[in-house]
Amino acid sequence: MPHSDPVQSLDPAAYASAPEATAANDAATTEAQHKRDFNKLQKRLRRQTGNAVIDYRMIEEGDKIMVCLSGGKDSYTMLDMLRSLQRNAPISFSLVAVNLDQKQPGFPEHVLPEYLDKLGVDYHILERDTYSVVKEKTPEGKTTCALCSRLRRGSLYGFAEEIGATKVALGHHREDILETLFLNMFFGGSLKAMPPKLLSDDAKNIVIRPLAYCKEADIAEFSRQMAYPIIPCNLCGSQPNMQRQNVKAMLDDWDKNHPGRLESMFKAVTNVAPSQLADREQFDFENLEAKQEAALSERIQAFNVG
Numbered sequence: 001m002p003h004s005d006p007v008q009s010l011d012p013a014a015y016a017s018a019p020e021a022t023a024a025n026d027a028a029t030t031e032a033q034h035k036r037d038f039n040k041l042q043k044r045l046r047r048q049t050g051n052a053v054i055d056y057r058m059i060e061e062g063d064k065i066m067v068c069l070s071g072g073k074d075s076y077t078m079l080d081m082l083r084s085l086q087r088n089a090p091i092s093f094s095l096v097a098v099n100l101d102q103k104q105p106g107f108p109e110h111v112l113p114e115y116l117d118k119l120g121v122d123y124h125i126l127e128r129d130t131y132s133v134v135k136e137k138t139p140e141g142k143t144t145c146a147l148c149s150r151l152r153r154g155s156l157y158g159f160a161e162e163i164g165a166t167k168v169a170l171g172h173h174r175e176d177i178l179e180t181l182f183l184n185m186f187f188g189g190s191l192k193a194m195p196p197k198l199l200s201d202d203a204k205n206i207v208i209r210p211l212a213y214c215k216e217a218d219i220a221e222f223s224r225q226m227a228y229p230i231i232p233c234n235l236c237g238s239q240p241n242m243q244r245q246n247v248k249a250m251l252d253d254w255d256k257n258h259p260g261r262l263e264s265m266f267k268a269v270t271n272v273a274p275s276q277l278a279d280r281e282q283f284d285f286e287n288l289e290a291k292q293e294a295a296l297s298e299r300i301q302a303f304n305v306g
């Protein structure tokens with residue numbers, strides 16, 4: 001076989017093509033590595049979504065899941081994860097995407113219908129001018145997000161009922177849950193977060209959060225690689241909620257400087273010991289003496305029998 005080494009062959013063309021071939025090889029290796037990393041990321045997100053769905057029995061046979069799609073990275077990722085689950089789960093359930101057009105100036109109305117048409121996903125665009133209500137009711141200089149979210153939730157829950165959806169899926173992830181935990185502790189004086197599954201106050205809707213176990217950074221990277229047509233939330237011109245931003249920065253800092261801390265904190269949310277806290281509603285501190293008496297007499301009885 002002829003030797004292809006350019007030094008051996010003394011072929012000028014071979015001299016020219018050697019660096020090009022090396023560059024092409026490097027590019028192919030990098031590309032293959034990217035693909036492997038993407039597959040790993042996708043698998044992780046799918047696995048975590050599947051685990052959350054199973055752990056909290058979020059989806060049952062015959063469910064009609066209304067997937068709330070805002071056009072942000074989280075909701076696009078959630079739709080993707082639920083579609084994958086739908087293809088692979090041993091049960092059958094349907095998905096319908098719903099976007100609330102809040103009539104914010106500059107809202108790109110065509111983006112989501114085009115995206116969903118291309119996917120072949122059933123969807124509704126719900127038009128409600130919550131933007132005007134929020135602008136009218138919020139005092140100048142105050143953040144509008146709290147009222148906006150409340151109105152949005154009300155519109156979506158009502159619509160879920162109208163279309164006969166059995167579950168309402170929201171795209172909150174692990175960091176949303178932890179941020180809410182700290183916001184409630186810092187400003188609300190209560191130890192509560194955002195549950196993976198929730199019955200609405202009027203008992204008409206069951207809300208599920210299939211991305212509850214997923215890290216925000218993973219979702220952000222997945223969304224970037226999927227090149228979703230992102231619609232920004234702040235079209236309304238509102239300042240982002242400063243307290244939430246501060247808590248977010250605190251968590252980001254911990255995640256960078258204390259690896260494993262967020263994982264441990266999330267585990268804590270799933271592993272509560274009411275007897276080690278101080279909530280009299282959650283644990284009967286008043287009757288510990290009676291409990292003690294019962295435990296002691298049980299032990300004496302066991303001793304006498306033995």
Ligand code: SF4
Nearest residue numbers: 144145148233234236
């Ligand atoms: S940024 Fe604007 S659209 Fe988004 S939640 Fe806040 S008020 Fe609503």
